[in-house]
Amino acid sequence: MTYYSEHSKVWVSVDCIIFGFDDSKLKVLIGKRQMDPGRGEWSLYGGFVNANESIDEAAKRTLGDLTGMKNVFMRQVGAFGKVDRDPGERVISIAYYALINVKDYSEKLRKEHGLEWINVTELPQLYSDHNEMVRKAWRLMKQKMKTEPIGFQLLPDLFTLTQLQRLYEAVGGEEIDKRNFRKRIKDMDFIEKTELIDKLSSKRGAYLYRFNKKMYNEDSNFKL
CATH class of the missing domain: 1.10.10.10 (Winged helix-like DNA-binding domain superfamily/Winged helix DNA-binding domain)
Known part of the structure; x- marks a missing residue:
């Protein structure tokens, strides 16, 4: 039996806002988008949620693929679901922010993914609503650091x-x-x-x- 056939389907993705601290600056890891739509635009790193995994598992998998690192501090930022946020399909994205020590991240892996550390205050225009994701993640991190010493992750x-x-x-x-x-x-x-x-x-x-x-x-x- 098929359920919910009367409802339209949407795609669910995760996007990772990866913060690092280097040269006295708070930085974000971004790269050029490798797929359409938006190929070549600056973007956060993300991916779609597989049918056999939770959104948290999808975020950990995505972060692991990107950094090769385990046990990274990660927290959910929230859901982003404006109807027209993705010109390709109806996509709802769950954003997460992660904190890593820049020196622990492999330069070889960074170059393989074509990523750059950019000052959070100097970010270019990113794909879709990714700038909004970064702003919200930064705001949540500021609040969190006032009550928990999460900054030591950086x-x-x-x-x-x-x-x-x-x-x-x-x-x-x-x-x-x-x-x-x-x-x-x-x-x-x-x-x-x-x-x-x-x-x-x-x-x-x-x-x-x-x-x-x-x-x-x-x-x-x-x-x-």
């Missing part, structure tokens, strides 16, 4: 306080007072100071810090 395991401050400034879109920022950091037990010194980005040398996930799980009062 940093190397060892980082300086200057790097950490630059990250929060890049995501928040505004400068932060250095003294107040470091005062707040000192109150966070889950940010550990090590005995290691970074002499590459600082002439005087700066202490390296790390995120202690175990300590964070014991501290439920995080707010920055």
Whole structure:
């Protein structure tokens, strides 16, 4: 027996907004679209949901194909379903944002996919409503970072306080007072100071810090 035959069918896809942090800038991974319609236009990376997988599974598969990375931080942004959003067919897309350390992403894989890291504030016009997806994802990430330390997904395991401050400034879109920022950091037990010194980005040398996930799980009062 066939059900719902009286209703029209629509396509369901997923699109991944992949954020990275490099050179004190928040960046997004985009590439030229490899299919019609819109071939050659700047676009996010995505794909259609297979009949045998959930939308979350489709997003993880798409992200895995793109980055070759596992256990990546990913959250759903929402559904985008304007009737005319795709000139090819009636397509509803579920967008997800992911956070990765740029240095962990294979340059070979990036070049194979023809992708570029572009500053989030300097994005070109993207295919369909992809700019809207990025704006919403960025807004959700800003809100999330105020209550959860998700920003550490974008940093190397060892980082300086200057790097950490630059990250929060890049995501928040505004400068932060250095003294107040470091005062707040000192109150966070889950940010550990090590005995290691970074002499590459600082002439005087700066202490390296790390995120202690175990300590964070014991501290439920995080707010920055």
